[in-house]
């Protein structure tokens with residue numbers, strides 16, 4: 169599996185003062201589900217931004233990404249349109265460059281990213297909070313089978329994908345094994361900087 173993580177050129181130094189909340193975790197943990205509920209809860213707060221990711225696969229009910237072809241993705245990357253990009257599961261993903269403007273304006277940006285880019289993002293941004301979403305392995309397997317998303321590819325490979333040290337790097341861990349609504353409220357507390365720290 170090849171992994172790449174690249175921050176936008178010319179973004180040396182820590183970008184602040186706004187916060188960057190990174191939602192990470194294994195496939196099926198519920199990142200997009202909790203993000204969607206948290207976004208709805210923060211809809212009236214102009215200080216919180218949930219950027220749409222650019223992904224080389226179709227959008228789905230689970231996730232409102234900006235779908236592009238691999239060629240379009242490469243062109244946008246070469247044009248400097250991305251704040252951060254990575255590859256996983258045979259797809260390319262990016263966060264739009266505009267998040268830097270939001271963070272410089274003091275807003276909180278909340279995004280689902282690969283665990284592989286946590287280190288690079290902690291270097292690039294001044295105020296990073298990593299929220300790990302977890303669930304027991306048998307729950308992940310059941311959810312991915314039930315989701316049956318066409319673009320997921322090999323479910324077994326998703327389940328066995330392991331990233332060293334991801335939970336160790338988390339500031340907050342949410343065990344998403346109960347009601348999604350309840351766990352989304354935990355995420356909202358972190359987004360609003362009212363959350364518990366571990």
Ligand SMILES: Nc1ncnc2c1ncn2[C@@H]1O[C@H](COP(=O)(O)OP(=O)(O)OP(=O)(O)O)[C@@H](O)[C@H]1O
Pocket residue numbers: 193194195196197198199200201202230311312314315344345346347348349351
């Ligand atoms: N607390 C929960 N209880 C029951 N089902 C849940 C819960 N959270 C998420 N799910 C379901 O589990 C499936 C996986 O959730 P979701 O797509 O949000 O995971 P994800 O972490 O974003 O996965 P991926 O990284 O593969 O995109 C979805 O079908 C979702 O409806």
Ligand SMILES: O=P(O)(O)OC[C@H]1O[C@H](OP(=O)(O)O)[C@H](O)[C@@H]1O
Pocket residue numbers: 192193194195256257259261280281282283284329331
């Ligand atoms: O396993 P790691 O590298 O942490 O995550 C890799 C990517 O996997 C998931 O992608 P998808 O939305 O399921 O395709 C996440 O959204 C993340 O971007």
